[in-house]
Amino acid sequence: MNHQNIILIGMAATGKSTLGRRLARRLDWAFVDTDLLMEAWWGAPLQQIRDHLGLEAFVQAEAEQIQRIHLKQCVIATGGSVVYSEEAMAHLQGQGHIVYVQTSFESISRRLTNPSSRGLAIGPGQTLKDLYDERAPLYARFAQLTVNTDGATPDQTCSAITLGLSRTTQDEP
């Protein structure tokens, strides 16, 4: 594997933050969670930022935050809504290998016990299933590698990511 960043994208509660932290520890790389960068930039929890800005401005603010990232040899966990911005995704593609952390809707809805307090970029009248169906093709489109977490432990999924990346990147300079 080369030393570009590893960037995790996917639905809320799919495991980006959990896996990112573990993967960074394994590789002895730094870990960056863009949700924490948002909170640090705005000085408030995500839900408050989301409520204050409204949906469109929140997505725009997240995209701007992403475009400030210029890093090397980090594992980066992104927020679930980053795929709504072409500019942010183009920037991330230039920053490293993008991995789609995929989980079935059934597992996501089981894991998301607090959907109304974690700052979801969900529109009025939209259900969690609508959000899932709208985003799944976007995550798949931007990812170099897709890894499914259903029925796996975080450690097993970390291994699937490192193995998958070593296969997909072995021909790169």
Ligand SMILES: Nc1ncnc2c1ncn2[C@@H]1O[C@H](COP(=O)(O)OP(=O)(O)O)[C@@H](O)[C@H]1O
């Ligand atoms: N294979 C797995 N990989 C990652 N997380 C998992 C897995 N199985 C169960 N989980 C659980 O799912 C939750 C994912 O939450 P989190 O890491 O905050 O997701 P995200 O950052 O994508 O919103 C955690 O509670 C984690 O323990």
Ligand SMILES: O=C(O)C1=C[C@@H](OP(=O)(O)O)[C@@H](O)[C@H](O)C1
């Ligand atoms: O899916 C979403 O709409 C969001 C997920 C959150 O991050 P996680 O994916 O880490 O939960 C956070 O970025 C933001 O509040 C919006």
Ligand SMILES: [Mg+2]
């Ligand atoms: Mg997270």
